[in-house]
Amino acid sequence: MALTPLVYWAQRHEDIYLRVELTDVQNIDVHVDENVLHFSAQGHGAKGQNEYKFSLEFLLPVKPQLSYKSTQRQVNITVHKVQRGWWERLTLRERKPVFLAPDFDRWLDESDAEMEIREKEEKKNRLKASRQKEAGFVSLKTVFLIVYNLVQFLGFSWIFINMTVRLFIIGIDSLYDTFHTISDVMFFCQILALVEVLNAAFGVVKTGVIPTLIQVVGRNFILFIIFGSLEEMHHKPVVFFVFYLWSAIEIFRYPFYMLGCFNTEWKTLTWLRYTVWMPLYPLGVLAEALAVIQSIPIFDESKLFSIPLTKAIGTSVSFSYFLYIYLVLMFLGLFINFSHLYQQRKRRFRTKKRKAN
Numbered sequence: 001m002a003l004t005p006l007v008y009w010a011q012r013h014e015d016i017y018l019r020v021e022l023t024d025v026q027n028i029d030v031h032v033d034e035n036v037l038h039f040s041a042q043g044h045g046a047k048g049q050n051e052y053k054f055s056l057e058f059l060l061p062v063k064p065q066l067s068y069k070s071t072q073r074q075v076n077i078t079v080h081k082v083q084r085g086w087w088e089r090l091t092l093r094e095r096k097p098v099f100l101a102p103d104f105d106r107w108l109d110e111s112d113a114e115m116e117i118r119e120k121e122e123k124k125n126r127l128k129a130s131r132q133k134e135a136g137f138v139s140l141k142t143v144f145l146i147v148y149n150l151v152q153f154l155g156f157s158w159i160f161i162n163m164t165v166r167l168f169i170i171g172i173d174s175l176y177d178t179f180h181t182i183s184d185v186m187f188f189c190q191i192l193a194l195v196e197v198l199n200a201a202f203g204v205v206k207t208g209v210i211p212t213l214i215q216v217v218g219r220n221f222i223l224f225i226i227f228g229s230l231e232e233m234h235h236k237p238v239v240f241f242v243f244y245l246w247s248a249i250e251i252f253r254y255p256f257y258m259l260g261c262f263n264t265e266w267k268t269l270t271w272l273r274y275t276v277w278m279p280l281y282p283l284g285v286l287a288e289a290l291a292v293i294q295s296i297p298i299f300d301e302s303k304l305f306s307i308p309l310t311k312a313i314g315t316s317v318s319f320s321y322f323l324y325i326y327l328v329l330m331f332l333g334l335f336i337n338f339s340h341l342y343q344q345r346k347r348r349f350r351t352k353k354r355k356a357n
């Protein structure tokens with residue numbers, strides 16, 4: 001014979017919550033038919049293992065769709081009211097069924113329930129406001145990156161085009177005065193490139209700090225110390241090769257980043273950004289190494305940046321010793337950045353392939 005389980009109830013403005021006190025429940029059948037909830041299941045209740053049943057005719061209309069969840073200890077049923085409001089009791093009949101009792105764990109009176117709604121709304125509004133703030137920050141960051149990449153793109157394009165045009169018009173002679181015609185713009189672009197280290201350090205872009213630091217410090221060392229501080233270097237053709245190789249990659253890299261800021265991609269540009277560095281990077285390092293080697297006798301002779309030792313010893317340590325160490329560091333830096341760029345390339349084309357499948 002079917003028995004009746006203990007049922008606890010509570011309400012909110014929009015829902016009715018029922019908790020059926022049955023453990024290890026099986027074969028649950030729960031549905032609403034003509035505003036009456038019918039429940040039947042096998043489980044362990046107040047009268048031991050048995051089949052339990054009950055039905056409840058609701059005071060006001062409820063939706064036929066309900067949801068329920070059974071746990072090891074109970075069955076939780078949620079019924080949705082057709083009209084939002086507070087019911088004075090659960091059932092149509094004034095006399096409360098004996099198996100029904102208030103669920104004090106979830107019980108709220110009308111004003112508490114309203115407070116709960118208000119709190120929920122406030123939480124929702126706070127969440128919305130913080131999302132809007134976040135979106136504002138994201139768009140500010142995007143604008144900043146677009147402007148940064150655009151400025152760098154224009155700077156390096158100017159350098160690349162200027163050098164190419166001069167090479168075609170003046171010929172080989174243009175190699176000897178690259179520094180005088182290009183260095184100001186190169187100084188500007190390379191000082192600005194320090195922003196990239198900060199971007200990586202503060203997580204503005206998803207990239208490693210070390211490869212960026214190696215890149216920026218490495219280039220600025222060549223630009224400011226080797227070329228900038230030695231007038232004798234200004235007329236050497238090596239300046240042309242270094243500047244040309246640097247700018248040749250940047251005219252692809254910065255527009256690639258710019259398109260990324262618009263969530264857009266141009267496949268040819270992506271391919272160029274992640275491929276052109278393969279010949280350019282080793283060539284760039286070779287050109288930089290050549291510049292360092294050419295500068296060594298000049299530093300030795302001029303004693304620029306040499307460290308004076310005590311009068312007793314009466315000599316100084318030439319900057320060129322540091323340059324020999326730097327030459328080793330350069331190839332270490334080349335190795336680190338080459339592997340970094342290779343990983344970036346693999347990651348890029350792997351994800352693209354996966355997306356395409």
Ligand SMILES: CCCCCCCCCCCCC[C@@H](O)CC(=O)SCCNC(=O)CCNC(=O)[C@H](O)C(C)(C)COP(=O)(O)OP(=O)(O)OC[C@H]1O[C@@H](n2cnc3c(N)ncnc32)[C@H](O)[C@@H]1OP(=O)(O)O
Pocket residue numbers: 145148149205206207208211212213214215217218219245246249253257258260261276277280281283284285288329330331333334337340341344
């Ligand atoms: C610690 C002291 C060091 C002392 C140094 C001593 C040793 C010196 C050795 C120096 C050797 C340097 C030689 C070098 O100067 C020679 C040359 O440059 S030759 C020319 C060829 N060069 C190159 O090809 C290198 C160009 N440079 C680079 O690619 C980067 O600077 C590098 C840091 C090396 C790598 O870039 P990154 O890690 O950023 O790779 P990704 O492009 O894949 O970017 C990763 C994601 O971040 C997004 N991102 C990055 N920057 C921006 C940006 N400005 N705006 C918007 N978004 C950006 C990018 O879109 C990627 O996101 P996603 O994956 O979602 O697409």
